[in-house]
Amino acid sequence: xxxxxxxxxxxxxxxxxxxxxxxxxxxxxxxxxxxxxxxxxxxxxxxxxxxxxxxxxxxxxxxxxxxxxxxxxxxxxxxxxxxxxxxxxxxxxxxxxxxxxxxxxxxxxxxxxxxxxxxxxxxxxxxxxxxxxxxxxxxxxxxxxxxxxxxxxxxxxxxxxxxxxxxxxxxxxxxxxxxxxxxxxxxxxxxxxxxxxxxxxxxxxxxxxxxxxxxxxxxxxxxxxxxxxxxxxxxxxxxxxxxxxxxxxxxxxxxxxxxxxxxxxxxxxxxxxxxxxxxxxxxxxxxxxxxxxxxxxxxxxxxxxxxxxxxxxxxxxxxxxxxxxxxxxxxxxxxxxxxxxxxxxxxxxxxxxxxxxxxxxxxxxxxxxxxxxxxxxx
Numbered sequence: 001x002x003x004x005x006x007x008x009x010x011x012x013x014x015x016x017x018x019x020x021x022x023x024x025x026x027x028x029x030x031x032x033x034x035x036x037x038x039x040x041x042x043x044x045x046x047x048x049x050x051x052x053x054x055x056x057x058x059x060x061x062x063x064x065x066x067x068x069x070x071x072x073x074x075x076x077x078x079x080x081x082x083x084x085x086x087x088x089x090x091x092x093x094x095x096x097x098x099x100x101x102x103x104x105x106x107x108x109x110x111x112x113x114x115x116x117x118x119x120x121x122x123x124x125x126x127x128x129x130x131x132x133x134x135x136x137x138x139x140x141x142x143x144x145x146x147x148x149x150x151x152x153x154x155x156x157x158x159x160x161x162x163x164x165x166x167x168x169x170x171x172x173x174x175x176x177x178x179x180x181x182x183x184x185x186x187x188x189x190x191x192x193x194x195x196x197x198x199x200x201x202x203x204x205x206x207x208x209x210x211x212x213x214x215x216x217x218x219x220x221x222x223x224x225x226x227x228x229x230x231x232x233x234x235x236x237x238x239x240x241x242x243x244x245x246x247x248x249x250x251x252x253x254x255x256x257x258x259x260x261x262x263x264x265x266x267x268x269x270x271x272x273x274x275x276x277x278x279x280x281x282x283x284x285x286x287x288x289x290x291x292x293x294x295x296x297x298x299x300x301x302x303x304x305x306x307x308x309x310x311x312x313x314x315x316x317x318x319x320x321x322x323x324x325x326x327x328x329x330x331x332x333x334x335x336x337x338x339x340x341x342x343x344x345x346x347x348x349x350x351x352x353x354x355x356x357x358x359x360x361x362x363x364x365x366x367x368x369x370x371x372x373x374x375x376x377x378x
Contacts, residue, residue: 002033004085008094009042012267014292015091015114018182020045021363027053035083061098065138077102087374093117100146108377112156113166115289120169147174158182158290159311178373182290183366186359189272189299203234204341207278209271209293212243219252220284226256227334238263240274275300285309298358303350305336321354
């Protein structure tokens with residue numbers, strides 16, 4: 001079987017990490033031919049072992065409401081035809097628009113919904129004056145037409161929330177949706193130290209991983225850290241990631257006088273080592289398609305305290321592997337963190353359960369299920 005994956009780039013992100021793990025694992029099967037096409041030359045991961053499988057094919061599509069659409073897809077069209085895949089599997093919305101502008105009916109097409117694909121939202125004609133929603137409407141209409149012209153489309157939803165969303169907005173004839181929760185290389189993140197050997201030295205070490213953007217809501221965590229400091233409790237928070245909110249967060253850290261309590265650590269290649277050095281994983285995203293970083297934290301043996309981003313509801317069981325807290329319930333969020341680090345018995349139980357729970361999301365099991373989808377499509 002010849003399988004082609006397409007994604008805009010390999011910048012730091014959950015979708016990009018998953019694609020790398022998928023391609024890397026598929027490539028170990030001698031019965032498969034795998035290729036990964038990037039639409040721009042931006043790679044922030046060490047993927048030297050995959051260099052022979054990666055092809056960079058610059059491509060661009062500009063859809064216009066009032067003017068003619070702009071297409072720069074000839075090279076991508078030729079690359080698809082040359083590889084002659086049986087499966088084409090795309091990731092993230094930019095790749096969705098660009099890839100479906102090409103034509104290749106010999107393959108079965110899969111769209112990976114890593115989040116709620118906002119352009120698929122049902123359009124309300126009362127919102128004609130809203131430029132963004134009008135653009136979404138034209139993108140939605142365009143994609144649905146292109147799906148049909150390429151012989152149909154199948155969707156992979158990463159959570160129940162995304163699955164329900166897709167089924168509520170897709171038209172009849174495009175409602176083939178498979179739920180396949182994200183996966184990680186669990187062995188990579190497994191911490192060889194037992195939980196009782198790594199706690200409890202002060203300051204208690206909290207960690208959060210994610211882009212520094214508005215949705216990740218890191219300012220919420222800074223407010224929590226201020227609460228700890230006001231109570232005279234010793235905590236330190238490390239935030240792994242980069243993004244356009246760095247300046248805002250740096251200013252807030254200074255305003256709250258948290259320079260000693262919070263570290264913005266930037267991008268880290270070996271995230272697992274940072275997790276192993278931490279005691280507890282905290283997550284504050286306003287919305288979450290699934291929460292790959294939560295699985296990685298659990299695989300490292302860390303209990304979780306997270307805001308309810310909808311897509312992560314399937315990952316956290318209160319009192320079992322951590323706690324899921326309603327939005328803006330800062331006091332409860334803080335109390336759960338204090339409870340976990342001050343109760344060794346509770347900590348060990350949550351840690352053990354987190355590790356066991358994460359084993360269900362290993363990439364090898366995931367690939368078996370993914371190949372079953374591919375084979376059924378053929």
